[in-house]
Amino acid sequence: MIADDLVIEKGVTARDEWVTVPADRVRDALSTLKTDGYRLLVFLTCVDHLIDSSREFPGRYEIVYQLRDLEKPANIRVRAFIDGDPPRIDSVHDIFPPANWEERETYDMFGVVFAGHPGLTRILMPDDWVGHPLRRDYPVGGEVVEFSEEHEIWQTAPEEA
Amino acid sequence: MIKSPSPGVTVTRTGEQGAFGGELLTVNFGPHHPSTHGVLRLIVDLDGEQIKRVVPVIGYLHTGIEKQMEALRWQQGVVVTDRHDYLSPPINNLAYALAVERLMGVEVPPRAQVLRVIMSELTRLASHLVWMGTSGLELGAMSMLMYCFRERDTIMDMNEEISGFRMHTSYIRPGGVMADSTPRFLEMLDQFIRDMPGHIDEYEDLLTMNPIWRSRTIGIGRLTPEDAKVLGATGPMLRGSGVAWDLRKSIPYSGYENYDFEIAVSNDCDCYGRYLVRIKEMREAVKILRQALDKIPDGPVNVDDRKMLPPPREELETSMEAVIHHFKLFTEGYSVPPGDVYVAVESGRGENGCYIVSDGTHKPRRVKFRSASFVNLQALERMALNHMVADLIAIIGTADAVLGDVDR
Numbered sequence: 001m002i003a004d005d006l007v008i009e010k011g012v013t014a015r016d017e018w019v020t021v022p023a024d025r026v027r028d029a030l031s032t033l034k035t036d037g038y039r040l041l042v043f044l045t046c047v048d049h050l051i052d053s054s055r056e057f058p059g060r061y062e063i064v065y066q067l068r069d070l071e072k073p074a075n076i077r078v079r080a081f082i083d084g085d086p087p088r089i090d091s092v093h094d095i096f097p098p099a100n101w102e103e104r105e106t107y108d109m110f111g112v113v114f115a116g117h118p119g120l121t122r123i124l125m126p127d128d129w130v131g132h133p134l135r136r137d138y139p140v141g142g143e144v145v146e147f148s149e150e151h152e153i154w155q156t157a158p159e160e161a
Numbered sequence: 162m163i164k165s166p167s168p169g170v171t172v173t174r175t176g177e178q179g180a181f182g183g184e185l186l187t188v189n190f191g192p193h194h195p196s197t198h199g200v201l202r203l204i205v206d207l208d209g210e211q212i213k214r215v216v217p218v219i220g221y222l223h224t225g226i227e228k229q230m231e232a233l234r235w236q237q238g239v240v241v242t243d244r245h246d247y248l249s250p251p252i253n254n255l256a257y258a259l260a261v262e263r264l265m266g267v268e269v270p271p272r273a274q275v276l277r278v279i280m281s282e283l284t285r286l287a288s289h290l291v292w293m294g295t296s297g298l299e300l301g302a303m304s305m306l307m308y309c310f311r312e313r314d315t316i317m318d319m320n321e322e323i324s325g326f327r328m329h330t331s332y333i334r335p336g337g338v339m340a341d342s343t344p345r346f347l348e349m350l351d352q353f354i355r356d357m358p359g360h361i362d363e364y365e366d367l368l369t370m371n372p373i374w375r376s377r378t379i380g381i382g383r384l385t386p387e388d389a390k391v392l393g394a395t396g397p398m399l400r401g402s403g404v405a406w407d408l409r410k411s412i413p414y415s416g417y418e419n420y421d422f423e424i425a426v427s428n429d430c431d432c433y434g435r436y437l438v439r440i441k442e443m444r445e446a447v448k449i450l451r452q453a454l455d456k457i458p459d460g461p462v463n464v465d466d467r468k469m470l471p472p473p474r475e476e477l478e479t480s481m482e483a484v485i486h487h488f489k490l491f492t493e494g495y496s497v498p499p500g501d502v503y504v505a506v507e508s509g510r511g512e513n514g515c516y517i518v519s520d521g522t523h524k525p526r527r528v529k530f531r532s533a534s535f536v537n538l539q540a541l542e543r544m545a546l547n548h549m550v551a552d553l554i555a556i557i558g559t560a561d562a563v564l565g566d567v568d569r
Contacts, residue, residue, distance in 0.1 A: 014263045014502040040393055042505070043531040047518050054499040054520040066503055066516070066531075070390070070404075073411045077503065098393030098536050105535075109227075124220040124568055133228055134527075140232045 018077040038067035041096035050136040091117040109134035179208035199564025230528035234494035243329035246566035251280040254333035256515040261335035288509030296558035337463030378432035382556035396511025401435035408507040534562035
């Protein structure tokens with residue numbers, strides 16, 4: 001089990017068990033869970049909680065790790081909240097190899113920087129894309145028409161994250 | 162990081178010395194190549210004909226499905242879920258529908274559950290048929306495509322009969338299914354279940370002992386059980402490596418615990434093993450379909466909740482309340498309680514999951530599709546290392562990645 005000082009909060013939502021851990025100690029928490037038998041990283045993703053008044057969140061970006069124990073079988077969801085521009089968290093690609101691409105996808109879509117990742121580049125969007133599409137402040141349908149003058153200005157704009 | 166040549170350039174010299182006295186070449190493969198099952202691009206480092214490095218480049222089919230889901234109401238999102246893994250739409254619908262239902266705390270009636278199982282298994286068959294047809298075609302068994310697409314077309318006809326659509330059915334929805342099955346659908350299904358075992362024997366006659374097929378697949382693309390587990394592979398990739406893990410057995414959903422079927426496993430750990438798993442799975446799917454058809458109960462196919470599903474057409478003419486519900490549902494939609502939930506279902510390719518986050522409004526805050534193809538494709542390099550470049554086709558084929566599912 002994860003040490004008590006690592007657990008900020010835990011609970012069960014809609015039959016799904018979850019635990020919140022401090023973002024700077026996410027590697028400790030995940031490697032402890034891995035030795036406990038949760039050997040499969042089902043998925044890793046991010047949720048942008050920008051202007052969500054339904055609940056209280058300690059940070060804007062929630063990084064979600066869904067783990068599974070194939071023997072029991074049991075699931076657990078590990079959550080960590082981060083802020084900042086760009087938001088930063090440690091990479092877990094060496095603990096769970098499937099995280100490699102998932103972290104690249106999360107970087108691509110949310111601009112979350114995974115420290116220690118061997119090649120954090122865009123994976124789904126083109127390499128010269130500006131912005132991170134799944135952020136809540138990235139408009140849907142807000143792209144400009146390709147090859148127009150506007151498009152040129154937008155394409156050459158400096159990248160923030 | 163490998164320095165990638167631009168898609169236009171096909172061969173680049175690396176300057177590295179190979180084991181056979183030649184130089185390592187970087188070869189661009191795809192994205193528009195018939196054997197990549199969509200638009201997968203691979204940058205392959207070759208020493209002579211041996212593969213030394215494979216870097217998949219994906220994203221050519223990225224359609225922003227997760228972003229679109231955030232702009233659609235809960236009931237509208239179903240239509241989009243059809244389109245990421247375009248070979249198994251009802252299974253994608255099912256993952257999404259189960260997730261929404263779990264968060265809302267509703268349980269669908271028994272008849273709807275059985276209809277969901279029927280649609281899922283038909284889709285699994287259709288998906289495996291496409292896989293077998295195209296993989297056979299790539300490895301020199303031309304006639305496989307004709308035979309497999311014949312049966313797939315029967316399944317498409319059944320889809321059309323039950324939902325009106327041949328491919329993107331949107332049949333399974335939060336709260337139940339689109340409509341009850343027609344008597345003709347059940348007749349077609351009965352006939353299909355009678356015919357299908359004979360057809361599967363036909364495919365086996367063509368492939369299982371076929372010397373060309375065996376020499377192209379046996380010992381190719383080895384993936385040990387440990388590697389498969391470490392790399393997070395699911396579905397036939399994992400079962401083909403001898404790990405008996407099937408979500409329908411381990412974490413049953415939609416009443417799968419009531420069916421008698423076996424997990425298809427092969428200890429071959431190679432392309433041939435994955436082929437055997439899929440053949441076995443098709444036989445098991447027919448078994449499940451027979452049981453489902455035999456015990457399909459009567460009754461409603463949707464939850465009785467006017468806040469979630471529209472009232473029947475005839476009520477609209479007599480009941481003011483029904484009109485109000487109808488109006489509210491089609492202007493605002495229903496809202497889902499705040500929270501997050503992850504539901505996984507077993508698709509033809511592995512674990513297809515749906516993670517949804519609700520903020521209590523009528524639109525999702527975040528929808529994440531956990532796609533089996535995306536994770537399975539990461540095992541490609543492990544499988545292809547030190548094989549000949551021609552074997553890469555067999556390996557991509559048996560990994561069965563659907564690029565729409567990889568890129569979403």
